[in-house]
Amino acid sequence: MPTPEPKLLRWTLIGLALLGLAALVVLPLLLVLIEAFSEGWPAWREAVTDEETLSAIRLSLAVAAVAVPLNTVAGLAAAWALARFRFRGRGLLLTLLDLPLSISPVVSGLLFVLLFGAQGWLGPWLQERDIQVLFAFPGLVLATTFVTLPLVARELLPLLEALGPEEEIAAITLGASPWQLLWQVVLPRLRWGLVYGVILCTARALGEFGAVSVVSGHIRGETCTLPLHIEVLHSEYHFQAAFAAASLLSLVGLLGLLARRVVGARIGKAH
Amino acid sequence: MSRPHNPLPGLSLSLGVTWVWLGLLVVVPIAALIAKTAGLSAGQWFDILSDPRVISSVRLSLGASALAALIDGVLGLLLAWVLVRYPFPGRSLADAAVDLPFALPTAVAGIALTALYAYDGWLGRILQGQLGLKVAFAPAGIVLALTFVGLPFVVRTLQPILKGLDPELEQAAVCLGATPAQTFWRVTLPQLRPALLTGTTMAFARAVGEYGSVVFISGNLPGKTEIAPLLIVTRLEQYDYLGATAIACWLLLLATTVLVLVNWLQNRRNSLAGQHV
């Protein structure tokens, strides 16, 4: 152990750190939960079972139901290719994979507006055929998929690298076919990382605000996902209802956090 | 040149899937952005970017992000230090709480921070009522929200480094007669500096583009509390695609310049330090 500081200094530092953490991070979460139930349990239930809120929840779940499986399957493929092989263009792929995380959510939304908007590349073509992408479900899915794109791959890639290829090569010498290798060796070894990646991706998909806001058009009951609905409620001064809806999303976020702890411990134990 | 043969299967399939996925979702949209930008003439660029509203929003975004990253650096260092070095009741809970800004959706964080720091909020009442400091609907609120989103980057970058420090270095310093403060400033902090810088630049990069947690608390007064991402959204709502694109590119360029500059300073510092060893 490093040399101990005087007790007074130590407790002052702990106090300051916790004060900062509380004011910045913990109190907002507490506030969401307290405000959500400020008018009692029935009011909370009424708020989250309100027709518009329910349709926002359904829309958010539908968007996640497309985006998450897509990013999971493709993310697994990408992690396999990037972790196990060296090929030309590997560096470029890694950069492209990271790009969605380093781009502002607003710019992420902007990309799809430029592509599908009325003045965009594909806008006129889509308009002729009466296909609605922007301000409609496909646009929400695209923006959400883009924003959550690397999350599963980013979880699996370091895990695959840490696990090493030896067991997989052993499986091949024992006669496993590629699909047997995938189902009987690769996926079982990755299971916890995969679970965590999917949870993380789902939580982000349900909670995405900026990018979705840009492509949504905020059509009530049609393109308002849960986070957008919270914004609407908030701007109309339905604070308790907004916080009730926010408490649902917070729960999803907390679940992700819990998963990170549990799964992190599992992965740590596995090697 | 022949490379080591890899007996594992699935390269062509997995690589094919990856390229299609990234191609359609990343390459094509980015290409659309580049094409749009390339279509702008110098005059158009100048017209868009010289708009006072654009200038002030970009300045606000960069300034508030830099300030927030700085605060994150100090608070993050303090938190990482306390979490790694001092056992205290509730430490693992505090450690988990650090991830909350990653876990809470930005819109949720936005309305919660707003309510907390509004003039009638739990903390706003104290800050504004007693100290006269207006946070919500003021630039301070923007800095606050950006500090919130950036904090975990600093803590999570510093923690493993702090854990991995060789305790013998600090013990040696103490044996040589250094006071705790001297040991911290001369021995410990220099070892943490690269990670601290990485963490704060990550916080900065995240803050520049942040939207959801800021729009609720900022008040969104053009020229005063309007951040650049919000202006982009506003321009899009007015169907001003060119304006939105130009501001987005400009913001990206400026933020990247800052990051490259910081990196360059850091590398120069390292190479200078290397000459003494």
Add this chain to the structure above:
Amino acid sequence: MSIEVKNIDKHFGAFHVLRNVSLRVEAGELVALLGPSGSGKTTLLRVIAGLERQDRGQVWHHDDDVSGQPVRDRNVGFVFQHFALFGHLDVFENIAFALRVRKRPDAEVRARVEELLHLVQLGGYEHRMPAQLSGGQRQRVALARALAARPKVLLLDEPFSALDAQVRKDLRAWLRKLHEEVRTTCLFVTHDQEEAFELADRVVLFRDGGIEQVGTPAQLYGEPASAFVMQFLGHVQMLAGAVQGDEWRSQDGSLHLRVPAGVVPGPTQAALRHHDLDLLPPTATEGWPAQVERLTTSGPRRTVTLRVGASALPLRVELFGEHGPAPQAGDPVRVWPRQVRFWAAAQ
């Protein structure tokens, strides 16, 4: 099943790992691939398994050219250096893996795994996870797993290097016995000559991607093909010098040896094995005068370090058993090689 490789060439980038290697291993043989690290022995093993693809040359399993076949069709048993047991499967399912992927009926799998568990003396361990096993137990699970599908050949890559010294010795004897029972053609890679000599019917000695010598342990020791073989097997010391006429002289000119007919004149190394040197009293008329520098005793072996000749070359002599009073440091003695080999010095 015999294994034959013909004219194998393999590069890793600019590095030529295997240079035109040809080798035939007869059915049922236990052969060691021995050599310093980087000499190509592991790469050859991986080429035989199909884990590396050769640039040129062929691999034959009995009468089949398998050069282009993928790994999983070759039916080789491969034991990895660090065992590569499946961490998510227990001992039973690890051993059963090759049978499961071949979709064998459950009863057959059970019977075969039981049989193998008995063979590797791990009965009762079937439901342990690999993480709960000792190194030696893991090694035996890895062996059983590799044998499960009755492979045509068993390939082992440094099978004992990840184990403690004592476990290594036990497993060595055990593997020899196992091989006598199952009689599968067996190739194993090692850099430990003692391991190779103790286990193998024949030893293949590698050097810089090529085969330096192939033979039984006795042949390698008794009839080394080159100075490299002698040096690799150890317990030897090379003295630089030159042959003129029928005499070899050390570089400083102070040591002389008579050379047998057929040794070519020119720069020549004299190879002296430590235990082929006799210590003589200082009063003896033959031998080189020397001075004792140090004496160490290890069990039945005594090692005497001498300084010999005009340039005081260090020379080690190993004595076994009872040899009367030991010489002391500083004592003058005489030393004489009973047996010497001469190798033309490399240019």
